[in-house]
Amino acid sequence: MSTQLAAHQRGFAGRVLAAVLTPGGAVYVLAAALLIATIQANPNFGDPGVIMLFLGRTAPIAIAAIGQYYVIVSGEFDLSMGAVIGTQVVLAGNLIGEDPDRIVPVTLLMLLVGAAVGFANGVLTTLLRVPSFIVTLGMMLALGGLVSYVTGGAATGNPVDEFREVGRGRFENVPVVEFLPYPLLILIVLAIAAVWLMRRPFGRNLLAVGDNPESAERSGSSLWWLKTRAFMLSSLAASVSGILLVGYAGVHPSVGDGYEFTAITAVVLGGVLLGGGRGWVLSAAVGAIALELLFTLLTVQEVESTWRDTVQGVIIIVAVAVAARGWQAGRRPRRSDTRTPSTRIPTPISTNQPSQGTNTGDN
Amino acid sequence: MRKTPLLRGAAVTAAALLVLAACSTDDSVDDPAPDAGSDPTTSESTAEEPPADTEWFVQADYDEQDAQRSATFEGDPATPWLQYIDGAMTDTSKYATQESQKVCFANASISNPWRQTGFITMNQQLQALQDSKVISDMEVRDAQDDDNTQIADIDYFIAEGNCDVFIISPNSTAAMTPAVERACETGKPVIVFDRGVNTDCYTTFIHPIGGYAWGIDTANFLSENLEEGDKVIALRILPGVDVLETRWAAADKIFAENGIEAVDYFTGADPTKIKQIISDELVKGDVAGIWMDAGDGAVAAIEAFEDAGVDYPVMTGEDEMSFLRKWEETGLTGLAPVYSNFQWRTPLLAVEMIAAGEPIPAEWVLPQTPITEDERADYLAANEGMPDGHYAKFGGEDLPGFPEAWQDR
Numbered sequence: 001m002s003t004q005l006a007a008h009q010r011g012f013a014g015r016v017l018a019a020v021l022t023p024g025g026a027v028y029v030l031a032a033a034l035l036i037a038t039i040q041a042n043p044n045f046g047d048p049g050v051i052m053l054f055l056g057r058t059a060p061i062a063i064a065a066i067g068q069y070y071v072i073v074s075g076e077f078d079l080s081m082g083a084v085i086g087t088q089v090v091l092a093g094n095l096i097g098e099d100p101d102r103i104v105p106v107t108l109l110m111l112l113v114g115a116a117v118g119f120a121n122g123v124l125t126t127l128l129r130v131p132s133f134i135v136t137l138g139m140m141l142a143l144g145g146l147v148s149y150v151t152g153g154a155a156t157g158n159p160v161d162e163f164r165e166v167g168r169g170r171f172e173n174v175p176v177v178e179f180l181p182y183p184l185l186i187l188i189v190l191a192i193a194a195v196w197l198m199r200r201p202f203g204r205n206l207l208a209v210g211d212n213p214e215s216a217e218r219s220g221s222s223l224w225w226l227k228t229r230a231f232m233l234s235s236l237a238a239s240v241s242g243i244l245l246v247g248y249a250g251v252h253p254s255v256g257d258g259y260e261f262t263a264i265t266a267v268v269l270g271g272v273l274l275g276g277g278r279g280w281v282l283s284a285a286v287g288a289i290a291l292e293l294l295f296t297l298l299t300v301q302e303v304e305s306t307w308r309d310t311v312q313g314v315i316i317i318v319a320v321a322v323a324a325r326g327w328q329a330g331r332r333p334r335r336s337d338t339r340t341p342s343t344r345i346p347t348p349i350s351t352n353q354p355s356q357g358t359n360t361g362d363n
Numbered sequence: 364m365r366k367t368p369l370l371r372g373a374a375v376t377a378a379a380l381l382v383l384a385a386c387s388t389d390d391s392v393d394d395p396a397p398d399a400g401s402d403p404t405t406s407e408s409t410a411e412e413p414p415a416d417t418e419w420f421v422q423a424d425y426d427e428q429d430a431q432r433s434a435t436f437e438g439d440p441a442t443p444w445l446q447y448i449d450g451a452m453t454d455t456s457k458y459a460t461q462e463s464q465k466v467c468f469a470n471a472s473i474s475n476p477w478r479q480t481g482f483i484t485m486n487q488q489l490q491a492l493q494d495s496k497v498i499s500d501m502e503v504r505d506a507q508d509d510d511n512t513q514i515a516d517i518d519y520f521i522a523e524g525n526c527d528v529f530i531i532s533p534n535s536t537a538a539m540t541p542a543v544e545r546a547c548e549t550g551k552p553v554i555v556f557d558r559g560v561n562t563d564c565y566t567t568f569i570h571p572i573g574g575y576a577w578g579i580d581t582a583n584f585l586s587e588n589l590e591e592g593d594k595v596i597a598l599r600i601l602p603g604v605d606v607l608e609t610r611w612a613a614a615d616k617i618f619a620e621n622g623i624e625a626v627d628y629f630t631g632a633d634p635t636k637i638k639q640i641i642s643d644e645l646v647k648g649d650v651a652g653i654w655m656d657a658g659d660g661a662v663a664a665i666e667a668f669e670d671a672g673v674d675y676p677v678m679t680g681e682d683e684m685s686f687l688r689k690w691e692e693t694g695l696t697g698l699a700p701v702y703s704n705f706q707w708r709t710p711l712l713a714v715e716m717i718a719a720g721e722p723i724p725a726e727w728v729l730p731q732t733p734i735t736e737d738e739r740a741d742y743l744a745a746n747e748g749m750p751d752g753h754y755a756k757f758g759g760e761d762l763p764g765f766p767e768a769w770q771d772r
Binding site (some may be wrong): 233 | 473628634635641646647659660663750751
């Protein structure tokens, strides 16, 4: 959004260039570069079927990143995501079991639980004014404790295969790409919905709230309900991820562990500004894909998987540092347009007419 | 402060450079890859050198367990939880009593299906012994995989538990040794089972043959069914637990001797990780075998082969029902090693023997025999209706509450 003013002045090529120069655009280049590097390191990864499998298994992470995006762009954090995923996985395992008739009611219940967790996070953050960092951390611990109470920390059996189909199944015989995994399809649908949502008043207000809560509130948007909806979207996204992960992998209490940080890393890598107000939702999803590509590249290069966390930690720090500066670079042209009169005028005045220099004030 | 146009231009350029630097920064993130990549290869090559004793590999223990795999066990094979290898016995005549005993059990955790199954069996055995008035009560404290918690639990039992007998399933070997010694100093019988401690002050230490035997059985099976140069992926739960580390130490040694290329990963039994690891390995090249240090997550590993549309591997899992069922369904070449789950009955039966003043083995080594393809159907039939997290050799068929107690968990 921030580049739009500048963009219209530059034509298509200029707009693409301007977009790529922002952190939200650079992530596409990064993802492409990582894909090329991975294929170069092992040509088998260039096989369409392999890429589809990769995108299928990355979809739950990208969906979580989209959910986390809503919260981060409104200036908050959601650390409860991984615990929500774990809760949903265990719910699916325990409640559906071997009975296909329970799939629909339990799925509805899971979405309801997801929405309720998000609602609680939102209300506690906005109305009780507890920092979201603390609220969602508390939620993470509470849900984690619940899961280990219910399961004792061990896996229960997998639910029926029909339920798992959504996370494991695929459309066969698709031209060019061989097949299309269902999770990828769900990701595409949710991404389109997210882009649409961010162009609606809700999305614009969410960005405004993240950028400057006070001005947004004065302009009439209801702060608590806006942010609460963001938290609900985040928890619902985590719930969908959970459903897909049960299908993809199966039931285990550790499924979802660390997803909150993977999602935050993906969002940050997608150039979304921590603290809110700036960033594109699709870049967050691509950030997730880029992150997983990086991990795949490390695997291909035979780097031990124990390095994963370290790499992720470094990425968070570097990406936040770069994003903070990068968006300033993106903003700069617009600022200069609007400020030109006020910034240029004082200089000539102060040199030519020293007596008025004091009136211009803030030098 | 306001900047002059020149300064502002410079700032924009600098900012743009920083954005560009973002790309080059990512390069530098990639850069460590080859360097870091050389680390595992060097550590691998040292691992392949002739075995010197390391923290997790003691040649003498390896040889002992290798021999115990074919040892004769005393007692009735129909009740393997009472069988033992002939050796030193502890005289318990001083403990002989007519009183019902209060048992205090410091448990490491019930955080995996193996421990959960065993704990159910133990509680059903308790019920049987309460019915016969041998045991009045068993107080259980669960340390939730935490050394400090378990030390506190044991000290609580010593000070406040009013215990007649201590049963300890240690969370870790070294850390729990002093606490076990303190329990011994009370002069009451102390029964240690599953993981070991570095003292022999206990009345009896109950365990199946051990991790090396597991590693030998499984690695021999894979080596016999694979060719030299084939690749095996080793899926390991977590580092630092002796009964798991020794499984891998023994297997790794045998793979190296047979020219099998084995790559090991820690998974935390997380099926998402397992699937990802196998998927990536399958893209990199053929995977001929899967070795697991515990069967939890075996199904996810097999599914990764299905998703990739390649042939099933030769595989060793565990006697967990999920693996046995998937093994039968897929018809892959496999073996189910067993870390005898029925050992959870033995400590309470030892309490009964101690209260009767009967001698018991000082180190009570229980049989540990893998389930082969030929035996699989029998175990599947015997455990029909049991949940996926159940263990075929749980040994509780004759206990009160069978089978509901194990089915509803």
